[in-house]
Amino acid sequence: MRAKAESRLTPRERLARGLTYSTVGPVDVTRGVVGLGVDSARSTAAQLRRAYERGQLAREIAAAQETIGLELAAAQEVVANLPQALQDARRSRRRGPRPWVLAVAAVAVLAAGAVAFSIIRRSSRPEPSPRPPSVDVQPRP
Structure with missing residues (x-):
């Protein structure tokens, strides 16, 4: 009984098998080269996407740093006015x-x-x- 599900070969394995066997060699060599090219294109696209995301991430980090700076300045102002606010609260407390x-x-x-x-x-x-x-x-x- 023959197994219906054949194991799928990676492009590198297909290329190696194509170079090894002479009967299916040209087909496997062609499919292996095309598969390696597709994998290379996917890898390049992923690297470009990561570089774009890193650039976008850098912009987001800069915006976050600016926001944190503004929040820190506001917090310093509140802390500077805290003694006066506590004194006013003590006076008005019933x-x-x-x-x-x-x-x-x-x-x-x-x-x-x-x-x-x-x-x-x-x-x-x-x-x-x-x-x-x-x-x-x-x-x-």
């Missing part, structure tokens, strides 16, 4: 609640919690029955 107000609120919350705990504790205990027990409490020997 005062928070006084510490004694917070202490009173904490005591009130604790007192409310204690009252709620004692009420819940009392309601969970069973009340003693007013009637006497129906069974003798003292065990007999």
